[in-house]
Amino acid sequence: MTEAVMVKKEKIVENFEPKIVGFLCNWCCYGGADMAGLGRMQYPTNIRIIRVMCSGRVDPEFILEAFRRGADGVFIGGCHLGDCHYVEGNYRTQRRVILLKEYLRSMNINPERLRLEWVSASEGEKFTRVVKDFVKVMKELGPFDGSDKE
Amino acid sequence: MSEEELQKSKDEEPRIGVYICHCGKNIAGTVNSESVAEYAAKLPNVVTAKDYLYTCSEPGQNMIRDDIKELGLNRVVVAACSPKMHENTFRKTITDSGLNPYVLEVANIREQCSWCHMNEKEKATDKAKDLVRMAVFRASDLEPLEKMTIPVDKSSLVIGGGIAGIEAALDMADAGLKVYLVEREASIGGKMAQLDKTFPTLDCSACILTPKMVSASRHPNITLLTYSEVKHVDGYVGNFKVTVEKKPRYVDIDACTGCGECAIVCPVRIPNEFDMHRGKRAAIDVPFPQAVPLKYAIDSEHCLYFKNKLCTTCKQLCPKNAIDYDQEPEIVELTVGSIVVATGCDTFDASKIPELGYERYPNVITNMDFERIVNAGGPTEGHILRPSDNKEPKSVAFIQCVGARDEENELYCCRYGCMAAMKQAYLLKEKLGPDTDVYICYIDLRSFGKGYEEFYRKVRNMGVKFIRGQPSEILQNPDGSLVFNVYDSNIARHMEITVDMAVLTLALTPPKGIDELQQILRISRGADGYFLEAHVKLQPAETHTRGIMLAGTCMAPRDITDTVSHAANAAAKAIDLLAAGEVEIEPITAWVDKDICSGCGVCLDVCPYSAIKGVDVEGHRRAEVIDALCTGCGTCGAACPSNAITNRHYTRKQLMDQVIAALET
Numbered sequence: 001m002t003e004a005v006m007v008k009k010e011k012i013v014e015n016f017e018p019k020i021v022g023f024l025c026n027w028c029c030y031g032g033a034d035m036a037g038l039g040r041m042q043y044p045t046n047i048r049i050i051r052v053m054c055s056g057r058v059d060p061e062f063i064l065e066a067f068r069r070g071a072d073g074v075f076i077g078g079c080h081l082g083d084c085h086y087v088e089g090n091y092r093t094q095r096r097v098i099l100l101k102e103y104l105r106s107m108n109i110n111p112e113r114l115r116l117e118w119v120s121a122s123e124g125e126k127f128t129r130v131v132k133d134f135v136k137v138m139k140e141l142g143p144f145d146g147s148d149k150e
Numbered sequence: 151m152s153e154e155e156l157q158k159s160k161d162e163e164p165r166i167g168v169y170i171c172h173c174g175k176n177i178a179g180t181v182n183s184e185s186v187a188e189y190a191a192k193l194p195n196v197v198t199a200k201d202y203l204y205t206c207s208e209p210g211q212n213m214i215r216d217d218i219k220e221l222g223l224n225r226v227v228v229a230a231c232s233p234k235m236h237e238n239t240f241r242k243t244i245t246d247s248g249l250n251p252y253v254l255e256v257a258n259i260r261e262q263c264s265w266c267h268m269n270e271k272e273k274a275t276d277k278a279k280d281l282v283r284m285a286v287f288r289a290s291d292l293e294p295l296e297k298m299t300i301p302v303d304k305s306s307l308v309i310g311g312g313i314a315g316i317e318a319a320l321d322m323a324d325a326g327l328k329v330y331l332v333e334r335e336a337s338i339g340g341k342m343a344q345l346d347k348t349f350p351t352l353d354c355s356a357c358i359l360t361p362k363m364v365s366a367s368r369h370p371n372i373t374l375l376t377y378s379e380v381k382h383v384d385g386y387v388g389n390f391k392v393t394v395e396k397k398p399r400y401v402d403i404d405a406c407t408g409c410g411e412c413a414i415v416c417p418v419r420i421p422n423e424f425d426m427h428r429g430k431r432a433a434i435d436v437p438f439p440q441a442v443p444l445k446y447a448i449d450s451e452h453c454l455y456f457k458n459k460l461c462t463t464c465k466q467l468c469p470k471n472a473i474d475y476d477q478e479p480e481i482v483e484l485t486v487g488s489i490v491v492a493t494g495c496d497t498f499d500a501s502k503i504p505e506l507g508y509e510r511y512p513n514v515i516t517n518m519d520f521e522r523i524v525n526a527g528g529p530t531e532g533h534i535l536r537p538s539d540n541k542e543p544k545s546v547a548f549i550q551c552v553g554a555r556d557e558e559n560e561l562y563c564c565r566y567g568c569m570a571a572m573k574q575a576y577l578l579k580e581k582l583g584p585d586t587d588v589y590i591c592y593i594d595l596r597s598f599g600k601g602y603e604e605f606y607r608k609v610r611n612m613g614v615k616f617i618r619g620q621p622s623e624i625l626q627n628p629d630g631s632l633v634f635n636v637y638d639s640n641i642a643r644h645m646e647i648t649v650d651m652a653v654l655t656l657a658l659t660p661p662k663g664i665d666e667l668q669q670i671l672r673i674s675r676g677a678d679g680y681f682l683e684a685h686v687k688l689q690p691a692e693t694h695t696r697g698i699m700l701a702g703t704c705m706a707p708r709d710i711t712d713t714v715s716h717a718a719n720a721a722a723k724a725i726d727l728l729a730a731g732e733v734e735i736e737p738i739t740a741w742v743d744k745d746i747c748s749g750c751g752v753c754l755d756v757c758p759y760s761a762i763k764g765v766d767v768e769g770h771r772r773a774e775v776i777d778a779l780c781t782g783c784g785t786c787g788a789a790c791p792s793n794a795i796t797n798r799h800y801t802r803k804q805l806m807d808q809v810i811a812a813l814e815t
Contacts, residue, residue: 049262083668
């Protein structure tokens with residue numbers, strides 16, 4: 001095993017605000033994010049949302065490009081398994097994310113920087129909760145500077 | 151738009167107009183819309199950027215229309231509410247000025263910015279600028295798309311044959327649609343068939359429901375599929391492929407005349423579900439005498455033939471020789487243009503609150519039990535008798551909101567319970583005499599509908615005692631009567647009340663089977679467990695999946711009045727959708743560049759709709775998209791290793807530029 005050891009860098013960076021790109025599927029998670037707004041649920045401003053019809057549209061290249069361009073984290077939100085508007089697109093997403101996390105690890109990128117969540121169109125509260133948590137984890141990890149390896 | 155025009159607009163340099171909406175104070179109260187507009191004006195390809203109080207208003211839309219003409223805009227960005235709210239509004243706005251609807255991009259700076267960062271004005275404004283920059287980058291890449299229409303099947307599937315399903319089916323059938331009404335039970339009618347009277351007019355429930363049931367069964371445009379369940383749904387708006395399983399009745403439905411000889415001779419007697427397990431029925435029976443269709447069915451779980459093959463009494467005595475023990479489930483395949491979900495609801499299981507004594511004390515009954523007891527066709531033939539000793543109760547208490555408005559059970563109001571209890575209190579006073587003591591223990595009285603407040607006053611004037619408070623526990627006296635303590639907050643007094651019978655008014659709950667149906671239809675559900683409507687106020691009968699409508703209590707608890715209105719709404723939406731014989735669909739399909747395609751076939755494997763086929767191009771295998779089947783999910787584009795697939799409106803460049811814009815500071 002030549003697996004690189006990912007460590008939390010404990011980089012103390014004052015007022016670090018992680019940059020997060022979020023890909024949300026139109027039918028579930030995007031609706032969930034709208035629902036959070038409608039319910040005036042408050043969460044940090046760090047996420048920049050890109051709407052796709054299905055989480056299955058998210059090409060791993062988009063994710064890698066986001067990291068290359070300085071994203072500290074990438075978020076993907078889809079329908080719950082079994083509820084995909086396109087039958088099974090989210091299963092494709094899940095498989096890709098599992099593989100991609102392995103790839104990220106091999107590239108010395110902490111796989112925690114990529115987050116996949118299932119959020120239904122009514123789960124504004126869940127969307128709020130997972131974004132808050134993701135931002136918190138990204139703050140703990142510190143800024144992404146091309147490598148998470150010590 | 152002709153092909154030439156399409157090509158021309160593709161080749162033009164982007165000239166973008168950006169419109170930042172204040173939405174009154176909804177956006178501008180948090181986001182500094184003016185500074186966002188100033189920022190947007192400096193972005194590449196932006197010709198004009200303006201902020202406006204209400205962009206969706208007529209003057210707001212006119213501003214965009216005029217700018218398109220005067221400034222020669224060929225792309226428009228609106229930064230406002232969610233695209234789910236007004237994308238279509240602004241698409242229409244720009245088409246009025248000759249632009250293609252797909253050169254519009256909406257930046258969601260309300261639901262996904264101002265409303266969720268209300269205490270961080272500066273950061274929210276920064277985020278809004280980022281979202282607008284992302285939209286501008288994407289807009290530069292947007293391409294006009296040619297609209298697509300597909301032929302639709304002028305037919306509808308209605309799932310559930312209660313009052314909502316019947317109403318929707320009749321409305322659609324009258325408008326000329328072919329309707330398949332699928333009901334899980336052996337008869338249509340649903341919960342309403344079990345009720346005795348309906349509030350506030352005290353109409354006999356069966357008298358107003360049965361004619362509709364009969365109309366539905368006789369309507370030339372309606373096919374009833376009772377004792378059947380939807381097993382699978384494929385396809386999309388206008389062309390849903392539905393698989394329905396007809397469960398075996400073990401009775402030839404064409405031969406059975408509904409004479410009932412079989413039920414008389416059947417030796418089995420089991421509790422009757424229709425009478426809330428209070429009466430008895432045979433193992434071969436109809437659910438209730440007015441059943442539609444009036445066709446018997448064997449309950450194979452209790453029938454002796456299915457237990458030991460010894461009893462064949464019904465088969466021997468059936469005058470029409472309609473009994474067929476060897477019947478198998480039958481699969482029916484349907485193609486329909488739309489689907490109306492009308493699966494109704496269940497009532498709360500009162501035994502989950504054991505303190506109230508249901509199932510422990512015989513004289514604690516539910517309001518559904520009461521409906522059967524008070525009904526002339528019920529187990530007591532309409533005599534109100536308390537279960538423990540079959541004597542007329544001299545005093546009755548109604549306990550409201552059982553399982554409803556309760557953080558441990560259902561949080562929502564059931565919307566029927568107050569009126570239902572008042573109606574039952576009225577019937578008690580009417581049938582047992584004005585001296586009967588009737589109490590209604592409530593949290594709040596909600597008599598909000600037409601004629602409801604008047605009914606409340608009528609019942610109050612009859613001497614029904616309203617107690618604002620609920621007992622936490624009901625106890626039984628040795629004589630079978632019940633006793634409870636309650637604090638009436640209206641008069642600030644504790645009291646002990648003894649009654650002969652207590653009636654629990656139950657919450658409504660999502661129906662059993664809703665989990666399976668959700669997976670079959672792939673539509674969303676709310677936190678309360680009910681199916682989710684497309685918009686709570688403006689699209690209450692539609693779902694986010696075009697072509698699938700909701701009718702009645704499968705969407706939220708409501709009474710019959712509201713259910714019928716909702717069902718008519720769902721039917722109207724289905725009729726509206728299918729009337730033209732074709733529907734416009736989003737032209738966001740995938741397209742394969744055969745010069746780049748290597749013919750690997752990965753896309754064929756990942757497509758959930760088999761919308762991609764392999765074709766031969768000069769001896770090489772290449773992929774090709776079947777437009778009519780493609781739904782635009784984009785999974786193929788993410789999987790293609792050669793980037794040979796373009797997902798229209800969600801192209802690689804459009805999405806990549808959004809990523810770049812998001813991270814450019």
